[in-house]
Amino acid sequence: MVAIRILQSLATLDYGETEAMIMNLYRNIDRDQIQFDFVVNERTAPFFYEAEVKNLGGRIFTLPTFSGKNFVFYRKKVNQLFQEHPEWEIVHIHDASSTMLMIDLAKKHQLVTIAHAHFDRDFINFKTYVQKILRAPIKNNADYLFACSKLAGAYVFNVNKEEVRVIKNALEPEKYIFNENIRKRKRAELGLKNEMILGHLGRMEIEKNQLYLIDVFKAYHALNSKSILILIGEGELKEELQRKVSEYGLKKNVRFLGVDTDYYEWFQAMDVFLFPSLFEGVPLPLIEAQAAGLPIIASDRITKEVNISNLIHFKTIEAEPSQWAKMIDDLYLLFREDMSEKMIEAGFDAKDTAKELKDCYFSILKEGS
Template sequence: MKRVLHFQGRMGLGGAESFMMNLYRKIDRDNFQFDFLIYDDFKNVQDYHNEIKKLGGRIFVVANPKKNILKYLFQVNRLLRQEKFDIAHNEVYFGGGINLWLAKRNGIKKRIAHSHATEDGKSKNLMMNVLRRFLSHLLLTNATDFLAVSQEAGQNLFEGHSFEIVHNGIDLNLYKKQTFEKEEKRIELGIPLEAFVIGNIGRLEKQKNQKYLLNIFASLIKQKKDSYLLLIGEGSLRLELEQKIRDLGIEKNVRMLGERNDIPDLLAIMDVFVMPSLYEGLPMVGLEAQAAGLKLVLADTISKDTKVTENVCFISLNKTYEQWVESIMQHPYINNITDELQSYDVSYTANQMSKIYNRNDKEL
């Protein structure tokens, strides 16, 4: 059995973490076992911790490199020296080269760089650009395998190096089984049955751009008063977003639901899924929304590979809020499953990753 150490940073309900858990559930655990490295800042974010332990995985907590890089280097180096890992699988975008460098110097032969985003979200000043170049060099020279969730995600991080596309696998069956009643869920959330509902799922952080979405919704509600917005996720901007909701006077029509484990149910009560992120690789929630049969309106900063069904619209963040509203309100509010979406089933992804994990180094 091969043990795979995932450099993840945290194991909350984010897209990259949820993808890895989908993969973990489906992969042959007689042949592969997953362990996860997280930062001490997020040790109490334990959405998946119990399940990981039940599946046979371990969770290792180390210092956050943003706060104490020397302590991080010491702790990770000691971990890799003391424990036996066959594969290092890095999902950290900015600074992942450090992880793979440490893995190489500790004798781990297979070292995977996995890009989940189209940019790192850091500033573009001179110091950061120099650091970015150094970290990119570390990544490109210490990885043995290069994986990406989309073409844009791979091209941005790997700078001309060849890479493989590995789909953000989801369990399509979760969205096919209508084991819940749309009416019951709306009643539970205090939303009228005939209301128009748009939704967004993501961490409450700058990248996800929920402040912009609130402005869009404030414009929408002027035209369609029976509209409601679901914000699903948690993050450091929660208080700011709550204040903005009050300032816009839309608190009666916004539901901030925090992190949830009933995503298929919540998607089922939406009419349109809206995502104005500043950047994304290939967001798993976009696939989930399409699997649920929803129309999608996405910022054009999001990877075009996200569109695997017909009713997905991309719009510029430079457009007016009214233009966003026009796109959101345009019929139809349904979407159909396609063969391309079927290829994102996690069973396919698990088979693909098993082959990559088993691939002989001589074939690389």
């Protein structure tokens, strides 16, 4: 049997929650039956997941970044892409703002279209207003509506929650089981032993609210001078965050670690995980932190659907940073529980979700035959 190739449409293949979730599913899906190809915005530097995608048998195609001014040229390139690849039967679109620019052309080439929502609120500004206009017809034009949660689907597509199929932001639970040897090794890489390590994982963008996180750490460091903050991720705000850390005189205490393929091992080194986002869908880092058995303080703007343990403590980001700081010592755990079974029971195991997605693709194709 020749594997069916599904086109996954994203803005990028660098690390991000959406990209990490898709890669978790890609590693675990039966690739003898289903193969993924990817279309992303073009650039010269390699993507974070590029080598892994190719090793798994996937192909990467690029399009110019849509700017509005290049509307005709962009659609010409999309049409050309579909024309050159009749082997695709389904296009699974994850970048909500560009979805409508693809759907009608995909249909023209007899592709089944899936629109997938990954967030449940957004900023209120001109750019997001335009994106909302672009998203408005999706509910009538896409063949299927998927989302990370019912709330995200209802928000992005402006439909009743029951009209959306939820595909959970799943992970590989076995990677997160607490391991004392990994903890010691990762701490040794930083030249640390018994310090209190606070951690955060996320793309460095405004919605992740890491500027507030630096303020929280400043307040906590005043209470515990043997504390360290590790930040895992890259993004456009990195330099601004580094400047703020420098202004506070905390360069030795805040470590910018970037992202590597074994980034999940850093959860072992942490003592408390902080996640003060302005908005999210069902954030994968909070699933990961729970899988690692970490106590968590998270923004109360995040959906409670993410809370699958007793480890998350929601706190308003309207509070003074000192209020977050005061919670930290109370959450420290001497023992880290193995949460893998709980992740599986809650439906966040990538093996199960990958099988669900595979079955879903086959069901869709059967309906259309």
